[in-house]
Amino acid sequence: MEDLKLIGVWYSTFVCRVKCALQLKGVKYEYIEDDLSNKSDLLLQYNPIHKKVPVLLHGGKPIVESLIILEYIDETWPERYPILPKDPYERSKAKFWTKFMGDQESTFWSLIKTTEETKEKKINEILEILKTIEEHGLGDKKFFSGDDMGFVDLAFGTFMRWLKVAEVIKEVKVFETCTRLQAWFERFNEVPVVKENLPSQDELVAHYKLKFCIG
């Protein structure tokens, strides 16, 4: 077995992306659950700048930031299940969309903290982002990268899981008008590695309700 460890927390969709990628590559690793309310020395030692999960430790060397970890995994084990396309132009498009989604992270995240007064504005803001992703990024494809789940799907699927959780908790409907994105999200959730590595919506709802003292 490789000297490969993943430091994470079970409810982080950023961590789940990495778990999915490692399983797609068929790479065995040791998973170490951290406690973000009392961070381990291991986490502080290996991610001294951000002190966040996920951290992938490979032969004692730390790789941080979930999308950078995904690229690292793809470059280190290139033989099995390509996560990013090989073609430079297709790669650039995949990176564009993950950057675009990543740049909206705080907007997505803010939904769970929105009040009655700001709710509608927030929903419209997120909907506009989703429509752009649906129209320009996904189009009529099965997955963002074509017929198989790839880099953008892993990045965005985990975001969407989180967004669905926020929808349930805040009792709002954000993406029901994005029919193509919804159909894609259903396909994403049916992929075996996604089923095996992402916590269920109910588990996440319970976790975030507790965290934000809702309900």
Added chain:
Amino acid sequence: MEDLKLIGVWYSTFVCRVKCALQLKGVKYEYIEDDLSNKSDLLLQYNPIHKKVPVLLHGGKPIVESLIILEYIDETWPERYPILPKDPYERSKAKFWTKFMGDQESTFWSLIKTTEETKEKKINEILEILKTIEEHGLGDKKFFSGDDMGFVDLAFGTFMRWLKVAEVIKEVKVFETCTRLQAWFERFNEVPVVKENLPSQDELVAHYKLKFCIG
């Protein structure tokens, strides 16, 4: 000659990164100066999401976002002057630092708009970021990537050029205590492709003074 066009504006350090990378690779291209106050149809057609420069057009296909363009250039012309390291771990570190710097973009940018009241707070905020980059990213190396200018240098050097301009305009001293970063920046400015592709500090100061109606 390749069917390669770069849409930019002369004062954008994001565009200058791309110019440097293309010259490092020895690739000939046609440069098209845009006018951001009256954006061209070409720009709107090829970057419909952000409507920003730089846009690299290769065989009619658009690549956007300056760091994604840099990676595209490195992957498309891999033979000459590697911009990113080949080793996956070293690559992950380079991407970590460019992401870290990119995430601070709005903080850097805000210096030029700061008021007398917020000036000190802003300077301390930026200084803390610079100290982190200096200590954990640069260390005692000649360039971020070692002996030769690479991905992180191109990304951060162009930021620093901009920060120096903001220093001059706002009559503040932000990074004089970062002696290793200063020495690195002097080395960066002496690299021939940097000299040839970045506007001078004076030209940029004049441009931004006019833009922000200062002085």
